[in-house]
Amino acid sequence: MNILKFFTAGSVDDGKSTLIGRLLYDTDSILADQLEALQSSNRKNDDGTIDLAILTDGLRAEREQGITIDVAYKYFQTEKRKFIIADTPGHIQYTRNMVTGASTANLAIILVDARNGVVEQTIRHSYLVSLLGIKHVVVCINKMDMVDYSDSVYTTIIDKYKVLAQQLKLKDVTYIPVSALKGDNIVLPSINMDWYNGESLLHFLEKVDTDNLDKSQLARMPVQWVIRPQTDELHDYRGYAGRVLSGTFKLNDKIVVLPSGASSTIEKIEFFDQTLDSAHSGRSVTIHLKDNVDISRGDTIVNATAQPQDSKLIEADLCWMDGRALDTSIMYLIQHNSKISKCKISEILHKVDINTLEKHAADEFKLNDIGRVIIKTAETLAFDLYDDNRANGSAILIDSRTNLTVGALMFRAAVE
Amino acid sequence: MSTYNFDYLDELEAEAIHILREVAGQFEKPALLFSGGKDSITLVRLAEKAFRPGKFPFPLVHIDTGHNFQETVDYRDKMVARIGEKLIVGSVQESIDEGKVVEQTGRNASRNALQTVTLLDTIAKYEFDACIGGARRDEEKARAKERIFSVRDEFGSWDPKRQRPELWNIYNGKIHKGENVRVFPISNWTELDVWNYIRREKIELPSIYFSHQRDCITRNGQLMAASPFLNMDNEDVIVRKQVRFRTVGDMSCTAAVESEATLIDDIISEISDSKISERGARMDDKVSEAAMEDRKKGGYF
Numbered sequence: 180m181n182i183l184k185f186f187t188a189g190s191v192d193d194g195k196s197t198l199i200g201r202l203l204y205d206t207d208s209i210l211a212d213q214l215e216a217l218q219s220s221n222r223k224n225d226d227g228t229i230d231l232a233i234l235t236d237g238l239r240a241e242r243e244q245g246i247t248i249d250v251a252y253k254y255f256q257t258e259k260r261k262f263i264i265a266d267t268p269g270h271i272q273y274t275r276n277m278v279t280g281a282s283t284a285n286l287a288i289i290l291v292d293a294r295n296g297v298v299e300q301t302i303r304h305s306y307l308v309s310l311l312g313i314k315h316v317v318v319c320i321n322k323m324d325m326v327d328y329s330d331s332v333y334t335t336i337i338d339k340y341k342v343l344a345q346q347l348k349l350k351d352v353t354y355i356p357v358s359a360l361k362g363d364n365i366v367l368p369s370i371n372m373d374w375y376n377g378e379s380l381l382h383f384l385e386k387v388d389t390d391n392l393d394k395s396q397l398a399r400m401p402v403q404w405v406i407r408p409q410t411d412e413l414h415d416y417r418g419y420a421g422r423v424l425s426g427t428f429k430l431n432d433k434i435v436v437l438p439s440g441a442s443s444t445i446e447k448i449e450f451f452d453q454t455l456d457s458a459h460s461g462r463s464v465t466i467h468l469k470d471n472v473d474i475s476r477g478d479t480i481v482n483a484t485a486q487p488q489d490s491k492l493i494e495a496d497l498c499w500m501d502g503r504a505l506d507t508s509i510m511y512l513i514q515h516n517s518k519i520s521k522c523k524i525s526e527i528l529h530k531v532d533i534n535t536l537e538k539h540a541a542d543e544f545k546l547n548d549i550g551r552v553i554i555k556t557a558e559t560l561a562f563d564l565y566d567d568n569r570a571n572g573s574a575i576l577i578d579s580r581t582n583l584t585v586g587a588l589m590f591r592a593a594v595e
Numbered sequence: 596m597s598t599y600n601f602d603y604l605d606e607l608e609a610e611a612i613h614i615l616r617e618v619a620g621q622f623e624k625p626a627l628l629f630s631g632g633k634d635s636i637t638l639v640r641l642a643e644k645a646f647r648p649g650k651f652p653f654p655l656v657h658i659d660t661g662h663n664f665q666e667t668v669d670y671r672d673k674m675v676a677r678i679g680e681k682l683i684v685g686s687v688q689e690s691i692d693e694g695k696v697v698e699q700t701g702r703n704a705s706r707n708a709l710q711t712v713t714l715l716d717t718i719a720k721y722e723f724d725a726c727i728g729g730a731r732r733d734e735e736k737a738r739a740k741e742r743i744f745s746v747r748d749e750f751g752s753w754d755p756k757r758q759r760p761e762l763w764n765i766y767n768g769k770i771h772k773g774e775n776v777r778v779f780p781i782s783n784w785t786e787l788d789v790w791n792y793i794r795r796e797k798i799e800l801p802s803i804y805f806s807h808q809r810d811c812i813t814r815n816g817q818l819m820a821a822s823p824f825l826n827m828d829n830e831d832v833i834v835r836k837q838v839r840f841r842t843v844g845d846m847s848c849t850a851a852v853e854s855e856a857t858l859i860d861d862i863i864s865e866i867s868d869s870k871i872s873e874r875g876a877r878m879d880d881k882v883s884e885a886a887m888e889d890r891k892k893g894g895y896f
Contacts, residue, residue, distance in 0.1 A: 182603045249755060251739045252732045254785050261603050263783055275760050282762040403616035406649040413648055420645070422613040422764075451644040461601060463612035463645070476620045500760045514765055517620060573763050582769035584759045 180256075183389050186265035186280045188308065189290030190300035194321050198290065198359035199253060199266050200231025202381065205366035208255035231359075249273070250280040259385040274307070274533075274547040275500035278587055281307060282573070285389055286315040288380075293326045293356070297339045299534040306533050309347040310496060310549065310589065312569050315387055316344070316352045319380060323372065324358040330374040346536070355380050397563055398426030398434075398482035399571050400458075401516035402474055406465060418449060418465035419474055424516065424570040425563075426482060428466065429457040433483040436474055437561035442483060443468040477518040479561040487561045487571065490593035494528070496565075497544065497552045501578065501585035505544035513556055513588070515574040520558035522576075527552050553594055565589040604792055608641065611780035613764065614743060615645040618725050618778050619652040621768035625725040625778075626683070628714075629655040631667035632843035633800060634729030634781060637789055639678065640798055641780060653727070654681035658714050660706040660845045661688040662824040667843055670801040685717035703815075704826050705847040715751045718775055725768065725776045733785040743782050749773035787866055794859045803840045806857045811836045817850035841866075 187195040203209050253264040265280030267273075281287065287308045291301055308316055318340055326332045337354045344352045355364055356375055363369035366381045377383075406418040428434070432445045447467040448455040458464040466480060474480075481487060499505055505524060513522040530541035530550035541550060565572030576586035615638075618625050627642060629635045642651050657671060675682045687709050690696045695716065696709040718726065732739045742758050744766045759767055768776055781789070793800065810821040812831040819825060821833050824846045838851035839862075856862045 180603050182606055249740050249758060251736070252783070253739065254733045254783070256785075256787075279760040279762055283764070403613070404619050404646070404652075406646065408649045416648065420616055422609060422616075451647060459601065461606060461609055463609040463616070512769070514767060516765065517617070570763065573765070575760075575762055575765050575767060577767055577769055579769070582767070582771060584762070584767045587760065587762050 180260060181389055182261045182263060183286060183384060183387065184263045184265070184284045185286035185288060185384065186267050186277075186284040187288045187290065188267060188277065188281075188304035189321075190292075190298065190304075193290040193292050193300075194359045195290055196266060197231050198288070198319065198321065198357070198365065199264055201359045201362055201365045202264075203253065203255055204231055205362055206255055206257060206381065250276050257381070257385060262384065274303075274549075275498065275587075277304075277307060278311065278498050278500070281311050281313060282587070284313060286317065286384070286387060287313045288317045288319055290319050290321050291336060291340070293320050293322045293332055293336065296336045297343065301340070302343060302536065303533045305343055305347055305349065306531070306536060307549075309349055310498075312565060312589075314351060316349050317380065317383060318352060318354050319359075320354065320356045321359055323356045323363060323369075324361050328356075328363075328369075328371040330356075330372070333375075353377075353383060355383065396426055396482065396485045397487070397568050397571070398428050398432070398485070399424040399487070399561075399563070399568070400428065400464075400466065400480045401518065402476055402478045402480065403517045404476060405474065417471075418467055419480065420463075420465045421480070421517070422463045423458050423460050425460050425568050426485075427457055427459045428480075428482070434468070434480050435483045435486060436472055437479045437481060437487065437489065438559040439473065439478070441470075441472040441474075443470040443472055445469075479516070479518070481561060487563050488590075488593040489559050489561065490595075491556045491559055492525070492594035493554050493556070493560075493562070493590055494592040494594055495552060495554055495574075496589040496591060497524075497550060497554075497576075498587040499544040499546060499548045499585065500587065501581075501583055502546050503578070503581075503585070504546075505548075505586070510579070511585070512577040512579050513554065513560070513574050514577060515560045515562060516571070518558070518560060519577075520556045520560065522554055522556045524552050525555040551591065554588065562590050564591060566591075604788065604795060607781070607784050607788060608644070608792070610764075610783065611638075611641045612645040614766065614778065614780040615642055615727065617766050617768065618727060619646070621766070622725040622776070624721065624723050625653040625727065626656045626718075626721070626723045627651070627653050627727045628729075629657050629671065629682075630729070630843065631657070631663070631671045631801060632729065633789055633793060633804065634731065636674075636798060636800060637781060637784075637792060638727060638729050639674065640796055643678065651678075651680045654683050656683045656685065656717060656721075656723075656726070658685045658710045658717065659687065660710050661686065662706050662822075662846045664801070664803050664820075664840075664843065664846055666801045666803045670799075683717070683721065685713045687713045689713075690716065700826075702826050702828070705845055706824075707845045707848045710845075711751070718751070723775060724770060725778055727778045727780060729781055730777075730779050731784050731786070731789070732779075732782050741779065741782070743779050744768055745777045745779065746770060747775050747777060751775075753777075787863070790859065790863050790866060794863065801843065803843065804862070806837055806839045806854045806861075808835055809838050809851065810834070811838060811851060814850075818853065819850055820846055822846050 189195045251266040255262050267277040267280035333356045357364040364379045368379050400421045400423045402419045402421050404420040435442045446469045448458050449465040507524050510521050528551040529538040563571040572590045574588040575584050578585045687706050690713045696712045742761045810833050811818045812821050839854040856865050
């Protein structure tokens with residue numbers, strides 16, 4: 180059994196929380212005491228049935244306002260798979276929280292209200308999905324019960340969405356007509372839409388290929404911690420502990436340590452009390468090298484035959500996440516895996532109007548703005564381009580005055 | 596599709612180890628908060644996997660309410676001796692003796708709320724900048740909102756509206772002096788995941804998790820262990836029951852469940868069939884819909 184991480188996107192009243200509540204409810208994932216709390220709540224649907232959205236709105240302010248402010252993580256499992264859902268807010272002012280939820284997901288559910296079709300928010304959310312490189316997209320045309328389960332309404336909407344998907348280069352898009360409120364095509368196939376021959380949402384989620392294994396040759400492991408017991412019997416023990424970001428390291432592989440460029444060979448791969456022949460993407464392991472090279476936290480061990488970029492000038496997409504606007508005159512910190520370096524934003528190339536997808540020149544970046552910049556780092560980062568390697572092609576910006584995470588970066592090119 | 600075995604427990608484990616190593620790498624004085632419950636016992640195993648054959652880069656810290664199950668305290672001492680790591684105990688009794696907190700009175704008196712003060716004092720005394728805890732997002736809906744690196748101000752308060760974005764697997768541990776970060780490496784685990792992991796790893800647990808005979812009284816519809824720590828009166832009738840505990844906390848606020856489960860396999864099938872959440876056995880969550888959120892804002896773990 181493996182894990183599928185997905186998130187839901189949609190505008191405020193498209194029914195994201197209801198859809199998640201319905202998934203949990205219809206898979207029997209809600210326990211009796213939680214159900215009791217639901218039933219005793221004052222929030223009810225118009226027809227008196229329980230409001231499933233309450234299940235995900237965990238904060239007092241959210242319940243008061245009836246909206247989702249921050250990401251909530253929900254868990255359920257079926258016989259086939261475990262699921263981690265990031266329930267993200269749809270409001271434009273919480274774009275940064277949506278990016279937070281989306282950054283670890285490998286599938287996006289985009290909700291479209293059948294009555295309204297493709298609207299500005301749909302474009303915005305789809306753009307974010309494309310920007311963050313989410314592999315699979317499921318477009319749920321929701322509230323089909325409100326349009327008499329009409330196949331022509333559904334067809335009109337998906338025809339329009341297909342144009343958008345092409346424009347955004349979304350590759351794997353699936354369309355499902357649903358009613359989260361009534362439960363059509365969420366877990367059980369709908370009896371109200373015999374014209375739809377596809378699967379229910381849950382069945383699709385159960386079988387979509389998560390492809391957790393990174394098949395790329397880009398073997399990368401940032402060193403997080405050097406294990407040196409320095410006891411009598413383990414006097415010379417020196418293990419480099421970290422999580423393999425991508426690719427595979429094997430015994431006797433030739434490796435290079437960046438940024439120093441020192442080369443060596445993998446002598447041993449350990450995991451607690453086991454010795455492994457190889458360490459695949461996702462594994463947290465300890466690597467030993469044949470040569471005594473100087474390695475510390477922040478260095479990256481990479482395969483000698485497929486090395487990452489090395490440049491101190493990087494073109495990147497930036498999502499600005501702080502109330503205080505970007506200041507190109509000050510230094511920020513960039514955190515790329517276990518490496519932290521000083522940096523500056525040396526140039527703003529353009530900003531994107533995320534409702535129309537138009538690019539335009541800009542000299543400022545404010546909360547929730549997205550666009551492209553050139554970043555200049557003090558120290559060399561061993562990075563890949565985001566499209567090639569999501570894990571090693573992303574970084575965060577930290578404002579050293581407030582210590583807040585102020586930006587999300589996706590590397591697009593090394594500037595020569 | 597996979598040519599090697601890397602299942603969901605391996606994935607959750609690898610993520611938790613990654614988080615523990617980030618704590619080691621990013622903070623000066625971290626600590627692992629150890630309650631003697633299954634979640635913090637799991638954290639200890641994960642720390643062994645993250646740092647052996649080296650020492651843990653942090654001590655274990657137990658906030659002792661003084662009203663613990665004796666079995667838990669015995670387990671703690673035995674485990675600390677086995678792993679050879681440092682244990683720091685923060686005592687609620689001392690906080691009471693020093694006049695920093697006042698013992699609650701009345702039928703439902705508990706020391707559960709008092710431990711927040713002892714925790715914050717212990718953090719201040721040892722200047723911990725990061726505290727690793729075993730909280731999981733599936734436990735409660737306010738916890739479902741929390742980041743893995745959760746920044747607390749100098750008063751220990753959590754402000755859910757001002758949480759930092761947390762992106763990819765990059766954790767920002769930068770803080771100002773006086774602040775600290777609560778770190779939750781098993782955020783993404785469910786109760787069942789923890790049990791399956793304990794079974795797979797053959798991790799020993801305190802005996803109160805398994806079915807045993809115990810004197811109990813019924814309080815607010817819950818079975819509570821009869822003990823000198825519970826304010827009992829003539830209305831309370833002591834009955835001998837076959838019970839076990841699903842979570843381990845202060846004796847005055849942790850309810851037992853009737854159970855015949857004597858093995859981990861029994862417990863796993865019992866939980867799989869259960870229709871009551873784990874937190875259903877915690878009196879402290881029943882106060883209001885926002886009970887946990889409010890306690891967390893006040894500095895509770």
